[in-house]
Amino acid sequence: MSGRDALPPLQCLKAFEATARHCSFTQAGRELNLTQSAVSRQIKRLEEDLGRPLFERVPDGLRPTPAADHYYRVVRRLLRDLADETARLRRHGDDHQLTLATSPTIASIWLSRHLPEFQRQHPHIEIRLLTMEDPYRLDLTEFDLGLYYHLEGQVDPPGLMAETVFDEENVIAVCSPHYTRHHGEVGTPEALLRQHTLLVLEDHFNDWLTWQDWFKALELTWHEPTHCLRANSYQVLLNATLAGQGIILGWEQLLADELRQGHLLRALPQALPSLGKLSLLIPQHRHLTQASRTFQRWLARL
Known part of the structure; x- marks a missing residue:
């Protein structure tokens, strides 16, 4: 690929996608574990590469330019597809494997008692548990779904949306x-x-x-x-x-x-x-596998 046709660096595209979604360098930085200035530099580098501005400052933050708005939709789709395919390959191409990220406590106390029933109902699905105390340390490409106690509005791991398992706790x-x-x-x-x-x-x-x-x-x-x-x-x-x-x-x-x-x-x-409520954490901007959807429906019936 010639220099003129070379793609922008992946880190610039990730910074652009997060900034366009949040309309904020600061919030994009939190999601990407970068400083506000680091995100700003990535955006400036991308603007220089493309030869046009991507954001304009407004009183309540940033606003994508019309060209950036279209570019955002393309980049978002490509990053999502790339993440999906990367996750699929890391799971060795097995669509019947379900990787659940959760804390050691939930895994040992709660899941260990309920998973046998799920496996009895769905013997074709292979379960893999990824235990980690802090969901902030999760790599979104390494798991399909998460189970954590979630405090809405205060403890929101980036890139995840939460569905409550217990309505009352x-x-x-x-x-x-x-x-x-x-x-x-x-x-x-x-x-x-x-x-x-x-x-x-x-x-x-x-x-x-x-x-x-x-x-x-x-x-x-x-x-x-x-x-x-x-x-x-x-x-x-x-x-x-x-x-x-x-x-x-x-x-x-x-x-x-x-x-x-x-x-x-x-x-x-x-x-x-x-x-906080026990919640199913679902990676955003990702197509759920059949195994993930099956587990999601099963969990909702408990």
């Missing part, structure tokens, strides 16, 4: 029967803070699920607890809870089987409606 305090046998019933929120061990998650992504916020939202008196066990992994803390090491905040629907089977019990009667 409560956050409750739970512990194991083993813990109460050795440490006694909790009794009151005040006793919880003074006499028991709180398991505390140190994770910037999940900092909307904290003991302090739970107490304050329920209009309970909060002060720093006497005893804590801290970790940056919810799965580690949940395993510690099951082993009788303390009391943790958990989602009632997610832990329903553990509660029903008596592996966990409610440490306090109070319940707080959850800000």
